[in-house]
Amino acid sequence: MRLFTAGESHGAGLVAVLDGVPAGVPIAAADIDGDLRRRQLGYGRGARQRIERDAVSITGGVRHGRSTGAPIALQIANRDAVNWERVMSVEPVTEPPAAITRLRPGHADLAGALKFGHEDVRDVIERSSARETAARVAAGAVAKAVLRLVGMEVRSETKAISDVVSEPRFDAEAVEASEVRCADRARSDAMVAAIAAARDAGDTLGGIVALRVSGVVPGLGTSAQWDRRLDGRIAQALVSIQSAKGVQFADAFAAARERGSAVHDPITVRDGHFTRTRNRAGGLEGGMSNGEDITLEVAFKPISTLMKPLPSADLRTGEPSPALVERSDVCVVPAAGVVAEAMLAFVLADALVEKFGCDTADDLVAAVERYRARLRPIDQRA
Numbered sequence: 001m002r003l004f005t006a007g008e009s010h011g012a013g014l015v016a017v018l019d020g021v022p023a024g025v026p027i028a029a030a031d032i033d034g035d036l037r038r039r040q041l042g043y044g045r046g047a048r049q050r051i052e053r054d055a056v057s058i059t060g061g062v063r064h065g066r067s068t069g070a071p072i073a074l075q076i077a078n079r080d081a082v083n084w085e086r087v088m089s090v091e092p093v094t095e096p097p098a099a100i101t102r103l104r105p106g107h108a109d110l111a112g113a114l115k116f117g118h119e120d121v122r123d124v125i126e127r128s129s130a131r132e133t134a135a136r137v138a139a140g141a142v143a144k145a146v147l148r149l150v151g152m153e154v155r156s157e158t159k160a161i162s163d164v165v166s167e168p169r170f171d172a173e174a175v176e177a178s179e180v181r182c183a184d185r186a187r188s189d190a191m192v193a194a195i196a197a198a199r200d201a202g203d204t205l206g207g208i209v210a211l212r213v214s215g216v217v218p219g220l221g222t223s224a225q226w227d228r229r230l231d232g233r234i235a236q237a238l239v240s241i242q243s244a245k246g247v248q249f250a251d252a253f254a255a256a257r258e259r260g261s262a263v264h265d266p267i268t269v270r271d272g273h274f275t276r277t278r279n280r281a282g283g284l285e286g287g288m289s290n291g292e293d294i295t296l297e298v299a300f301k302p303i304s305t306l307m308k309p310l311p312s313a314d315l316r317t318g319e320p321s322p323a324l325v326e327r328s329d330v331c332v333v334p335a336a337g338v339v340a341e342a343m344l345a346f347v348l349a350d351a352l353v354e355k356f357g358c359d360t361a362d363d364l365v366a367a368v369e370r371y372r373a374r375l376r377p378i379d380q381r382a
Helices: 029-040 079-084 110-118 122-128 128-149 172-176 187-202 232-238 334-356 359-374
Strands: 002-006 013-021 056-061 072-077 153-161 207-214 244-249 268-269 273-276 296-298 309-312 320-322
Touching: 002 056, 002 128, 002 207, 002 359, 013 128, 029 056, 029 110, 029 334, 110 122, 110 268, 122 187, 122 334, 128 187, 153 172, 172 268, 232 334, 296 334, 334 359
Parallel strands: none
Antiparallel strands: 002 013, 013 072, 056 072, 153 207, 207 296, 244 296, 268 273, 309 320
């Protein structure tokens, strides 16, 4: 499977093209819209979320509610684009808007302007914006539909916002009832209070999202080549999310300080199948899924746009200048969990069709069933 996205934050809209989805996968716009709504929610989001009402338009690859095997094209309109027609005009305009040259620390502004030779940072801002993640979430909803064919499910929960930490339970109902997507009510309230305090101070907060995949088919990925190892593919996809700065599989950093006897997961057989007595590997060994739940965490830095801007410089003159202030969020961690679900689902769906084929959903399911039937000790196979 391949995924490409296009579109700018304040342009006409966003586009995702997803190639390699098997034919016959049930796909409904309502399911995609559900994840798009989840991405827009969360305490600490900015005014943009009150403007947009994200909804997908499926313009290719789906007929009568099922994928056809052709590339799937997904479009999401930007309602705010009407207010940016002159700024974002595709055609030249007679009175161009003033160039943005005040650089924002923590953003792509300076690196992007230097890389592409832009004299107006707007050309960097529009594509590097996290608005792009709406297209990823739409594509991720399709990937989740592929995973559901074989009983795999991806969930996320906010583990930490700033120094307020909770132990994830992955109770879907409780998570989605929380303004910050944290199932622990007391910790949820404390997270909301921390975000409110940061907002009042003109500051921002980051945090940690926990993810869990259940029903995992063992053997996804490979140990044969470095770039096809599943843990590496997952890490790359998750760190590609705007504001993501690190990934930890299971409790990797704590495990690094312990002895191997306490870290590695003993193997046993239960009900005729191999399993583990614990899961400190996070469901991944040797670059492959081992059948246990895949568990990991993603760290997100505080949003870079501050209402009380940091010292910076002007791109054109080099003179000292306070950073540009644009409409922004205070904390995106709750929404980032939904984006992380999408990227994790895409990598796993890609690995699934890589191993079992991507022509038809029926063939994929049948291949997985045959494969699972032989995942027993050698002498116990029928």
